[in-house]
Structures are given as structure tokens and as C-alpha cells.
Amino acid sequence: MPIMKPKTREPSEAADAPNGQLSFAELVEGLTSGDHAVRLGAVRSLGIQGGTPAIDVLCQHLVIDSDRSTRDVIAVELARLGGEAVVEGLMPLLRSDDAALRNIAIDILKELPTDVAPRMEALLDDPDPDVRIFLVNVLEALRHPSVEDWLVAVITMDTNVNVVGTALDLLNEVGSTSSVPALRAAIARFPDEPFVTFSAGNALRRIGSAA
Amino acid sequence: MKHVLIIDDATTVRMYHRQILSEAGFAVDESINGVEALEKALTKRYDLFVVDVNMPKMDGYRFLRELRSNADVHQAPAVMVSTEAEAKDRDAAWAAGANYYMTKPTKPGALTRVAHLLTGEAQ
Amino acid sequence: MSAVKAITPDDFARFSEYFYRKTGIHFDDSKRYFVDRRLTDRISATDSQDFNTYFRLLRLNPSGSETQVLTNLMTVNETYFFREAYQFECLTDFILAEVVRYKRAGDPIRIWSMPCSSGEEPYSIAIHLMEKWAHIDRYDVEIFGSDIDTTILASAQTGIYSPRSVQGVPPNQMKKYFTKLRDGNWQICQDLRDSVEFVRTNLNEPADLARFSRVDVIFCRNLLIYFDDMSRRAAAEAFYETMSPGAFICLGHSESMSRISSLFKVRRFGSTIVYQKPLPGEASA
Numbered sequence: 123m124p125i126m127k128p129k130t131r132e133p134s135e136a137a138d139a140p141n142g143q144l145s146f147a148e149l150v151e152g153l154t155s156g157d158h159a160v161r162l163g164a165v166r167s168l169g170i171q172g173g174t175p176a177i178d179v180l181c182q183h184l185v186i187d188s189d190r191s192t193r194d195v196i197a198v199e200l201a202r203l204g205g206e207a208v209v210e211g212l213m214p215l216l217r218s219d220d221a222a223l224r225n226i227a228i229d230i231l232k233e234l235p236t237d238v239a240p241r242m243e244a245l246l247d248d249p250d251p252d253v254r255i256f257l258v259n260v261l262e263a264l265r266h267p268s269v270e271d272w273l274v275a276v277i278t279m280d281t282n283v284n285v286v287g288t289a290l291d292l293l294n295e296v297g298s299t300s301s302v303p304a305l306r307a308a309i310a311r312f313p314d315e316p317f318v319t320f321s322a323g324n325a326l327r328r329i330g331s332a333a
Numbered sequence: 334m335k336h337v338l339i340i341d342d343a344t345t346v347r348m349y350h351r352q353i354l355s356e357a358g359f360a361v362d363e364s365i366n367g368v369e370a371l372e373k374a375l376t377k378r379y380d381l382f383v384v385d386v387n388m389p390k391m392d393g394y395r396f397l398r399e400l401r402s403n404a405d406v407h408q409a410p411a412v413m414v415s416t417e418a419e420a421k422d423r424d425a426a427w428a429a430g431a432n433y434y435m436t437k438p439t440k441p442g443a444l445t446r447v448a449h450l451l452t453g454e455a456q
Numbered sequence: 457m458s459a460v461k462a463i464t465p466d467d468f469a470r471f472s473e474y475f476y477r478k479t480g481i482h483f484d485d486s487k488r489y490f491v492d493r494r495l496t497d498r499i500s501a502t503d504s505q506d507f508n509t510y511f512r513l514l515r516l517n518p519s520g521s522e523t524q525v526l527t528n529l530m531t532v533n534e535t536y537f538f539r540e541a542y543q544f545e546c547l548t549d550f551i552l553a554e555v556v557r558y559k560r561a562g563d564p565i566r567i568w569s570m571p572c573s574s575g576e577e578p579y580s581i582a583i584h585l586m587e588k589w590a591h592i593d594r595y596d597v598e599i600f601g602s603d604i605d606t607t608i609l610a611s612a613q614t615g616i617y618s619p620r621s622v623q624g625v626p627p628n629q630m631k632k633y634f635t636k637l638r639d640g641n642w643q644i645c646q647d648l649r650d651s652v653e654f655v656r657t658n659l660n661e662p663a664d665l666a667r668f669s670r671v672d673v674i675f676c677r678n679l680l681i682y683f684d685d686m687s688r689r690a691a692a693e694a695f696y697e698t699m700s701p702g703a704f705i706c707l708g709h710s711e712s713m714s715r716i717s718s719l720f721k722v723r724r725f726g727s728t729i730v731y732q733k734p735l736p737g738e739a740s741a
Contacts, residue, residue, distance in 0.1 A: 124593055128598030198689055233686050263685075
């Protein structure tokens, strides 16, 4: 019969044994191995170890190793670890020239609402508008009670039209009647930007339909 | 009627571009990132792609590289639309396979002109 | 319970946009009634004033638990023989031709159904291969069925199905592969029961995944929609590692890899979209 009973490998033959006893230095060396499986094993073991040194190494490796599957495993490990060190390690990546790297940093930060939230106000003052845009993107996933207040602050204060536009996109979904004055003010603040008129108008219409 | 695929993760940007391009006489579809755009481009023939840069899962540059290297997709012109206006961003867009580069937010007149120009539609 | 205000077209649009982004499941206007009813139920169950209040709860609820509840309500996960059979057609019409091209002579072709639930999918694949794949006699095929639930795996091994579950199986194949039991149910034949390896697998457990290697085709339908963003990314990566370069993964009809991962190449065969692990040297753009 051509369809035959297969056998999976026994867990003991296959699984996690190899990296169990490796030192931190050996794992860091493993990250540069030419063997993809060894690199992934090292990433996972560093994730299990945790702690700031491991997090720093993983954040740096995200920059060096452009292999997508390795990057995905690092992202999963960093998101699982969370904490201040991860946020700290990822912030510089938002300024990278590598679009894929910027976006993966955002994806991880989106998973860490409680670690990002306390720093949000300070971060939204970053001089680089692109970084502020990314942070508003992170807000999208924060599920934090202050999200609307932060967005209102952005559309009221930020001078960059694209930062405001990104915030308006999110207010379209989560804006309530308390956003109305700020939405109106944003339209007045950017009279020559049809996009602002369009998206703030859209948000107002949606909120209005609720009232 | 010419078909345009708008690729952007921001809902309001897609709505805004859809409104502009629909009014200019295009049939419009939307995708929220590069992977979804490739799925659509494999199943339907588009005359123009309007591509954002920063998107989750697959950014605009990689979308364009994969699009341009995919023999199963009908190759159509692409406008890259970005919040970044530096020379290096433009260069990256050309290198990835864009035919035109615009900075965000777009103005309706400018986007319409470029769309007509790239699709060879007389105004 | 007070009556909830009707869902407006704008509410529906806003909801389906969000739900699509979160789960990859797309509802068009033809599903209005189905979606509206479930939304209205949740609006009253959560004591929300109206759709807008409820939508904010859905978006901003810190645990994401309401999204989970809604996903369960919005997905009817019924399993039966030859469900979404167009993908099996795609398997024998296109996918296997590419798989045998990269396979070394003598290596078995490995097909993995995850989650396999009570076994309908892996058995459907086995029957389909025997009936429809011209080259079945030239290759060894191994079929795995995985699920996290051991009770359901035991029932998959027993292979007893209700008439409803087998109603999509053509009569000649019923005769060939099933036996009617006294209680009116049907049991799949011993040969097929022996040919599928059922194994309990938790996608979050590296040791479970390490049991699989050089898999050529994965059917992972209607599972990842229930995962959050990082778990989906982790699952896609885990599948990627178990696959041969050039191997394929098929998702459910309403699902798309675009919410999950960009590790795979998007391929189209006929009107079916499947995803392929790049071959060496093809590690695209």
C-alpha cells in the first residue's frame, strides 16, 4: 500500500537537549553559526535564559541577521520576555534604514502595552517625526485606557501632518465624543491638507452617528 | 476601466486614496500589506499599484521586489507613497521597482495626475 | 433585556475591517444578518450601550478576551469529510507535481494535517490520493494527523463517523473505505486507520514540533485565526522549520497568510492560493 504508516521521531531523540547546558558565551557564539537550526536554538535558549544581557544580544542580533525566520523567532522571544530592557533595546531600531527591521520592532512593541505605556508621553516628544509615527502605530495595539487621551494630545499638538494623520486613523476606530473638539481643531490647524479634512471629518461623522 | 490596487495598512489612507481614484474613474481594490497585495495581484490583473512603505509583515519595498520578480503577476506601474522625503528613500523605492515616488499626505490632484500618467489614460 | 439598536452599514464596515485585520476572516454584505445577530447578542451580553461603546470595549479591552469570544461565535468550525475539497484537488493537480520534483528518489512524501480533529481531514486526504493521484503507486506517502486534544485523537484513531459527517463521500468510495455499523454510523476501514499516524501536538511546544521534519505539505485550516499575533508568527515559523525547502502550506478558505507571516512565497494554482517555503537560492527579495 502506497500510503504507509509513518513514524514521528521520539521526543527524546529530537528535542531540546542540545542547548540545555550551553553557557551564555557559547549561545552568543551559536548566533553566528552558519547552521540555521543552531542559530534558532541559540535564540530560543537565550530567550529562556532572559535577563538584560540576553535581551541586548537578541536586539542586536535582530539588526545583524537579516534571515526572516531567525528574525521572527527573535521577535517571538522578545515579545514573550517583555520588560523595560526589551523596549530600551528596540527603540533605536525604529530609526533604522531597514524598513523590515523598523516594522518588526513595532510588531514587538505592540505586544508590550504595560512596558511601553509608562514611557509613551515622553516618547511622543521624540524629535524624529518618523519615530512618532511608529509610536502612534504602537498605540494601535496598546489596549490601554489612556489611548484616546494620547491620540487627542497628538492631533492637538504635533506639528507634523503625517504624525497627526496616523493618529487620526486610529481615532476613526476608538474616538469618542471627548475627541470631538480636538478633531475640529485639527481640521482648522491643517487647512491645506485635504487628507486631514477627510480623515478627521470621517471620525467626526462616526462619532456623531453615535451621539 | 483601469484597476488600481491600494496597499496601505492605515484604513483612512486607503479610504482617502480610494475616494480620489474612484472619482478619477478607476476601479479600486485595497490590501493591508504586501503579502495580501501579492495574493490579490496573483488572482487579478491590475494596471497600477499605489504602495505605502511601512506596513506590518511585508513592507512596501519588499512587496515591490517580490512583485517585480514574480513571473505569474501582471507587471504594472507602481507609485510608492511615503512619509519619508529624503533622497535615500526615493533611491530605495526606485531600486525596489517603483515607477514614481510621492510623499504623504497626497493631494488629490497630484495623485490623480500621476495615476493617469502611469496608466496611459488620457485626461 | 433591553432591545439593542440595529447595526448600521457603517458599524458593520468598521467591525468587519477590524475583524479582518485581527483574524484574516472576511465578511461581505451577504453575511450581514449572521454578523449583526452575533454583534447584537454581545452588545447586550456585555451591557454595552450601543455598537460604539461595544466596539471600544472590543478594541481597548486589555486582555483581548472579548475578541476571543467573538471569534468563537463568528466561526462555525464544523468538520466533515472532503471539507474544502478544492484544496485536495489542488494537491493532486499541482502541488504534488512540484513536490516530487525536489524530492530525492525513495524519500517518502509527508503530508501533515494540523489540527486534524476527529480525523476527517487526514482520512479525506488519504482517500483522495488513492482515488485521484495518478502517481500514487510510484511514491511512498506518509500522512500525519495532529491535534492538541488527546480525546479527539483517540476518536480519530477509532474512525467512527456520523452519516452527516460522511455525506460528502461518493457512494463507491463509501463502499470501498467504510463499514456501516449497527447504530447507523460508519467506520473507516482498518487499512486507512493503520495508514495515518495520529500524534498529539502542541504548536507552542518545541519538543512536539521537533518530531516533524522534511514535511512536504501542511494543511493548517481554521486554526491560526484563534491565535494572537505573536502566537501566529511563532506557529508559522514552527511550521517553516519542519518543512522541506519547496514544501507547501494550505490555510482555510477564508484565511490568508498576510495576517500571519511573510516567510512563505505566495503561489496560485487555478483559483487556489497556497504558500510555499522558498527553495534554496530562491530566498526571494
